[in-house]
Amino acid sequence: MKQYYRVAEHTFSVELPEESKIIDEMGQYLPFSITQTEHVIFNAKVVGAEEFPTIEDVTIEMNQDDDGSQIVAGHANGQPYFEFQLWGKCAARMLTDTTYQHATVLLVDEPLFGINNALMVMYALATASLQTALFHSSVVSYRGFGYMFLGKSGTGKSTHSSLWLKHIDGTELINDDNPVVRRMSDGFYVFGSPWSGKTPCYRNVKYPLGGVVQLSQAPYNKIQRLKPLAAYAALVPSISGKRWDKQVAEGLHETEDMMAGEVAVWHLECLPDEAAARLCSETINKA
Known part of the structure; x- marks a missing residue:
């Protein structure tokens, strides 16, 4: 299932597996929900462990820690790579293209924390050149x-x-x-x-x-x-x-x-x- 959201008049989409229950926890996005649109600044596709690419050759470029919430950013498989951690546990992993228009997200633990951070990071990067x-x-x-x-x-x-x-x-x-x-x-x-x-x-x-x-x-x-x-x-x-x-x-x-x-x-x-x-x-x- 694909959901569309508009924040600051920029639209993005999120693809979730049909069996995913995370949508039930994403009430904070409802005020920003819109019907299907043709143009999005990015799409984030949430997949299961069997679909997420095997991570190799990880290079860490940043490790940001804020009150137990941690964002690890770098490169893996030649692509931008992010890992979102909460109190030392991995909540989600994300691989994106170099233009930050397409992301593949694996929710590991604390799925709402993981999807929130993944979408927030993608939004910040995809809109950086849009004033x-x-x-x-x-x-x-x-x-x-x-x-x-x-x-x-x-x-x-x-x-x-x-x-x-x-x-x-x-x-x-x-x-x-x-x-x-x-x-x-x-x-x-x-x-x-x-x-x-x-x-x-x-x-x-x-x-x-x-x-x-x-x-x-x-x-x-x-x-x-x-x-x-x-x-x-x-x-x-x-x-x-x-x-x-x-x-x-x-x-x-x-x-x-x-x-x-x-x-x-x-x-x-x-x-x-x-x-x-x-x-x-x-x-x-x-x-």
Whole structure:
């Protein structure tokens, strides 16, 4: 069976074995589900162990560990290869073509974790040259615009969003972990996605991007707008992608460069309190 999904106005497809039960667990994708379409940016085919290619000559290029969730990326059989692990156990393996338009996925353990990571990685790579970026960020909407909060794990992105939700009337959560930013004909927009980390917020919504705020912890509250070069440096660490792949890197650089020049990017040094949320919202809404 083949399912179609549209995220940030990009469509992709997922092929599942007829007997697969994983579709019953993929409720987070329902808001993004569409009927059959002719053009997709990528197709991910889930197969059984007997159909998945024998993996040989593995070269590891990246090993990313985030709170027990691990992505191993490299090459195998002359193709891009990924392994997704949870607490040291393999959840899924994936082989793709070099253009990231076709993927073969083997779900091993924790199938929902495996398919989520496989689709998220494919989406980030397939859209990198389409003025689109998958961010590690928490994002809220306020007065018709979307505002993104960036920072290292543990900085307080979700906490700051929750402070807006609690103290800034009219705020709504768009996504709490992996929103998508895309440059459209009239500027940058931020979109909800089926990937939202530990917070189940899977909204198929779209807002003009009103600003980006890089967070850092401090014993005081202070905010300043970053100049384009510093803004570029603030954006890069929060965007998913294989930067050692020339095509991916060039596409992301183009998007990051345009964002840094067109979108207001701020640095907020802050406490996890109401005053920080109010300072942030009042400042960036006056800009």
